[in-house]
Amino acid sequence: MTVRVLVADDQAMIRNGLRRIIESHPGLTVVAEAADGVEAVEAARRLRPDVCLVDIRMPRLDGLEVTRLLAGPGVADPLRVVVVTTFDLDEYVYGALRGGAVGFVLKDAGPALLIEAVLSAHAGDALISPAVTLRLLRHLTAAAPGRAPANPLSERETEVTRAVARGRTNQEAADELFISVSTVKGHMSAIQAKLGLRNRVEVAAWAWEHGLMD
Template identity: 75%
Template sequence: MTISVLLADDQAMVRASLRVILEDQPDISVVAEAADGDEAITLARRLRPDVCLVDVQMPRADGIEVTRALAGPGVSAPLKVVVVTTFDLDEYVYGALRGGAVGFVMKDAGPALLVEAVRAANAGDALISPSITPRLLRHVTSGATPLRRPAQPLSAREAEVVRAIVRGRTNQEIAAELFISLSTVKGHISAIQLKLGVRNRVEITSWAWESRLLDNW
């Protein structure tokens, strides 16, 4: 089934570039474009796309306001919002995630990560650019935290997948690095989530930080 996407960015060239990247995928279709925040909110509420890709700095309503309006606390039928921006300031990252965004991707992260973020959001998962994740998780886990053990020990292969996720690798990149199929990667991630009691890749990375496993990786 095709994933419908709304693009919100005040620069027409950026929207055009994102459209080319996304529509090159057989399972993704761009159904609307918005040049400002108010237009993004109006179109998103009317069209109900599967995923909204939203820039931070836009006229009339910025990306954080758009995220809160479409996915924030109290929204009766929240949409899935991924923030795509050139700005990785802490206030934007935390504001977007607190506002209900399920992803935060830098524009220079590359086409593969952008596509992966759209698919992850559509599947109910979350994805954050690897350049942002360490700083974000250090903030989240800044206090002293007890060592967390999984309900069941991770296998050696599952540990390798966790390491790759922490490094920001996409599912396709993990499959290539470990010489396994994409379906096998997805199976490992599902098993990891079950063992750790987490819901998505961001929470897997958070578990790795809280468990202080990254010190040895």
């Protein structure tokens, strides 16, 4: 089965580069490109790609608004959006997360991580570049000092949440905690249900915001 991808970036050179990377994987194909946010939303709604790869900074509508319109709360049939960002734009990523993004990839992260992010999004999972996880979510912790409400999670669920907040994959979390991947997935489902969150990206943000991390 081929995963259909939309690429939205205002720079033609970046779009071409992303297309080449994506289509180097035999299971991925780019079905549309967009040079601005309005084009991205129109193409995504028309074509219903499996994954939308969206730049943060675009004309007419920026990536935050595109994400909200395609994947945000209240969208009847949300699409899966992976946001592309750079270090100096980290402050915008939290807005994209709240808008429904299921992944964050730095533009200089390399082809392998980009492909992994697209495949993870298509599989219903989420991937955050570890550098973004630590840099962004530590910033969130510093911005909200003293927030430490009662933790509704069990001890094991808390351990899984901390692993996710450090950017660990399900396999890496399983290896660290000496449990199976299926057990990690079961805990993640329970964590999301308890916290009322939609994916591991929101779980990671919750952990850092609410004082679970060092």
